[in-house]
Amino acid sequence: MEHVAQRAGVSLMTVSRALREPSLVAQPTRDRIQDAITELGYVGSAFAVQLASGRTRLVAVLLPDLRNPAFAVEMQGLAEGLGEGLELIVSGVRGSGTRHDQVARALLGYKPAALVIHGGRHSHEMRELLVRSNVPIVELGSLVARPINIAVGYSNRAAGRVATEHLLQRGYRTIGFVSQSRKDNSRADDRWLGFREALRAAGITPRPELELETSLGYERGAEALKELLCREPKIDAVFFTGDGWALGALFYCQRENISVPGRVAIMGFDDQELASQTVPSLTSIQVPRYRMGWEAGTLLRSQLDGKAPERKRIDLGFKLVHRQTT
Amino acid sequence: MEHVAQRAGVSLMTVSRALREPSLVAQPTRDRIQDAITELGYVGSAFAVQLASGRTRLVAVLLPDLRNPAFAVEMQGLAEGLGEGLELIVSGVRGSGTRHDQVARALLGYKPAALVIHGGRHSHEMRELLVRSNVPIVELGSLVARPINIAVGYSNRAAGRVATEHLLQRGYRTIGFVSQSRKDNSRADDRWLGFREALRAAGITPRPELELETSLGYERGAEALKELLCREPKIDAVFFTGDGWALGALFYCQRENISVPGRVAIMGFDDQELASQTVPSLTSIQVPRYRMGWEAGTLLRSQLDGKAPERKRIDLGFKLVHRQTT
DNA sequence: TTGAAAGCGCTAACAA
DNA sequence: TTGTTAGCGCTTTCAA
Numbered sequence: 001m002e003h004v005a006q007r008a009g010v011s012l013m014t015v016s017r018a019l020r021e022p023s024l025v026a027q028p029t030r031d032r033i034q035d036a037i038t039e040l041g042y043v044g045s046a047f048a049v050q051l052a053s054g055r056t057r058l059v060a061v062l063l064p065d066l067r068n069p070a071f072a073v074e075m076q077g078l079a080e081g082l083g084e085g086l087e088l089i090v091s092g093v094r095g096s097g098t099r100h101d102q103v104a105r106a107l108l109g110y111k112p113a114a115l116v117i118h119g120g121r122h123s124h125e126m127r128e129l130l131v132r133s134n135v136p137i138v139e140l141g142s143l144v145a146r147p148i149n150i151a152v153g154y155s156n157r158a159a160g161r162v163a164t165e166h167l168l169q170r171g172y173r174t175i176g177f178v179s180q181s182r183k184d185n186s187r188a189d190d191r192w193l194g195f196r197e198a199l200r201a202a203g204i205t206p207r208p209e210l211e212l213e214t215s216l217g218y219e220r221g222a223e224a225l226k227e228l229l230c231r232e233p234k235i236d237a238v239f240f241t242g243d244g245w246a247l248g249a250l251f252y253c254q255r256e257n258i259s260v261p262g263r264v265a266i267m268g269f270d271d272q273e274l275a276s277q278t279v280p281s282l283t284s285i286q287v288p289r290y291r292m293g294w295e296a297g298t299l300l301r302s303q304l305d306g307k308a309p310e311r312k313r314i315d316l317g318f319k320l321v322h323r324q325t326t
Numbered sequence: 327m328e329h330v331a332q333r334a335g336v337s338l339m340t341v342s343r344a345l346r347e348p349s350l351v352a353q354p355t356r357d358r359i360q361d362a363i364t365e366l367g368y369v370g371s372a373f374a375v376q377l378a379s380g381r382t383r384l385v386a387v388l389l390p391d392l393r394n395p396a397f398a399v400e401m402q403g404l405a406e407g408l409g410e411g412l413e414l415i416v417s418g419v420r421g422s423g424t425r426h427d428q429v430a431r432a433l434l435g436y437k438p439a440a441l442v443i444h445g446g447r448h449s450h451e452m453r454e455l456l457v458r459s460n461v462p463i464v465e466l467g468s469l470v471a472r473p474i475n476i477a478v479g480y481s482n483r484a485a486g487r488v489a490t491e492h493l494l495q496r497g498y499r500t501i502g503f504v505s506q507s508r509k510d511n512s513r514a515d516d517r518w519l520g521f522r523e524a525l526r527a528a529g530i531t532p533r534p535e536l537e538l539e540t541s542l543g544y545e546r547g548a549e550a551l552k553e554l555l556c557r558e559p560k561i562d563a564v565f566f567t568g569d570g571w572a573l574g575a576l577f578y579c580q581r582e583n584i585s586v587p588g589r590v591a592i593m594g595f596d597d598q599e600l601a602s603q604t605v606p607s608l609t610s611i612q613v614p615r616y617r618m619g620w621e622a623g624t625l626l627r628s629q630l631d632g633k634a635p636e637r638k639r640i641d642l643g644f645k646l647v648h649r650q651t652t
Numbered sequence: 653t654t655g656a657a658a659g660c661g662c663t664a665a666c667a668a
Numbered sequence: 669t670t671g672t673t674a675g676c677g678c679t680t681t682c683a684a
Contacts, residue, residue, distance in 0.1 A: 010655090013656080047377045047678090048373075050373050051373045051678070052660055053679055054660075068398070069398060079392065088417065092402060105369060109370055247603070251604055273544050273545075277577040279577055279581055338661095342663065375663075376676090377676045377677065378675080654684080655684075665672100667672075
């Protein structure tokens with residue numbers, strides 16, 4: 001910045017001003033400075049700015065898994081809700097526990113304008129750290145009961161229950177359940193709670209052998225269905241807590257000439273764009289992914305501008321989309 | 327940090343050391359410091375560290391569109407290739423041109439350890455800025471001819487040619503082409519160049535009315551196919567430069583009882599996981615997305631550790647995966 | 653409209 | 669093994 005100042009024949013201070021508040025600098029001076037900047041290819045140091053001013057233009061995001069397209073949509077919503085002038089610093093953490101905490105610490109080190117966390121529960125120390133950090137926290141996705149600041153999401157438990165009730169209502173009685181590891185993934189656990197709840201309410205005794213945990217991937221869905229059909233041939237519906245598995249299972253049925261929903265009904269979760277396109281089209285739970293990100297973004301933006309309350313819990317709900325596989 | 331020092335009864339410097347090089351600090355001192363840190367909930371300032379040390383733990387990433395799952399996979403690869411201790415600062419830029427340049431500038435302001443850019447051509451000024459910034463640049467995706475530092479990718483043009491040659495070889499003669507706006511998207515343009523090249527080489531006169539530009543989305547694929555069939559009923563194959571469109575078109579055919587590949591053959595691009603699962607399964611071009619990210623990550627990591635050459639061009643190639651739709 | 657001095661929170665280089 | 673001094677590149681406050 002000093003070089004620029006010299007070249008433009010002004011003091012360092014004037015350059016700084018020309019960059020932040022151009023209106024305070026005389027037009028000709030401003031032009032000279034601008035020229036110097038382009039000639040020298042000057043790019044200011046965001047770090048120094050933030051250190052000196054205390055203001056930050058970073059929003060930190062902690063995601064369970066970068067691969068999941070659902071999160072990508074949320075990010076786009078977040079980016080667009082926040083608007084210009086804020087950068088996103090994104091970390092994906094696979095697995096859970098300590099690594100999650102570590103990364104959160106590292107992100108907090110950037111004193112971000114806000115920290116957006118997708119995915120339910122934090123350890124006690126984590127929560128403590130988050131609260132004390134004084135950084136606005138957005139909990140995205142699962143709607144936590146007691147948000148630290150802002151929570152935007154929907155109830156995974158209610159969604160799990162509604163999905164299951166739908167299957168029961170359509171007359172299915174022997175229902176399988178496929179999810180990620182419930183231990184590592186609170187969303188999976190919540191959906192499972194809803195699943196069990198609905199079964200019990202209908203007077204059906206849950207059968208653990210019909211509940212499968214697997215990893216992400218279309219093929220895992222096919223395998224899961226195969227396994228379930230083998231364990232209990234009388235199974236008449238499967239609730240996959242992710243569209244990926246559900247679609248994989250659906251294509252498996254097509255290959256094997258298993259009639260859907262005649263022989264077995266398939267229920268997905270997340271209503272990916274593809275769900276409406278397949279033949280038969282997939283019944284699923286629609287979650288407002290983009291909107292979640294966007295809502296969090298705009299709320300954050302207005303809070304950063306000092307216009308919004310510090311605590312808020314926004315339930316964006318979900319929607320059962322009944323299509324042909326159930 | 328001073329508070330921590332006071333509480334632990336040592337100087338600020340010792341705390342700094344305990345954080346960076348614990349081996350230089352006596353065990354009991356270290357413990358006291360650690361206690362003070364947890365009690366105070368201290369989180370260091372990454373900015374101050376960067377400013378004082380000149381070292382950065384940030385890798386900036388510039389993506390054309392956050393939504394695209396293909397990029398998400400690259401990011402995961404990149405994150406894992408880089409290993410621990412580096413944060414990713416990600417920006418998605420839809421559209422192109424000036425906004426792209428602006429965001430790149432903003433990212434450069436963080437003096438990142440490296441800047442990863444996905445997607446071909448930069449404006450002249452941009453290139454100038456990148457070169458002068460002295461930040462290692464990774465150009466990911468399209469393999470540029472003259473990389474600034476590191477380029478990791480494959481040739482979109484060659485991929486487009488190979489895909490088209492495959493269709494020609496299978497006997498298709500009236501071939502449609504669907505892509506994003508070639509003006510805004512250099513990858514689309516490159517694939518198109520390959521497409522035209524192959525047609526000419528086979529002695530077929532290209533017909534612009536069989537070339538369609540559209541936006542992303544499964545449904546856009548269905549619409550594109552419908553439109554093409556209407557414009558030229560004798561069309562016998564369509565090269566979709568994205569699996570999303572190809573799958574959308576495939577499901578459209580299923581709904582409308584159009585035989586694939588009997589009535590019309592469908593060729594995709596990117597070989598999404600889903601491509602192998604559908605019935606009929608989709609012929610596509612496989613691009614090593616994860617590997618591209620990972621390769622860039624490890625290369626960058628070793629360059630940051632001072633172990634790798636500054637310039638490199640890595641062609642990871644691509645693979646035609648012949649399945650049932652052609 | 654412009655400039656000078658002090659300092660943001662940390663680390664590098666040196667000294668004890 | 670620990671402490672001291674200077675300064676990273678900018679902004680804030682105050683003065684000209």
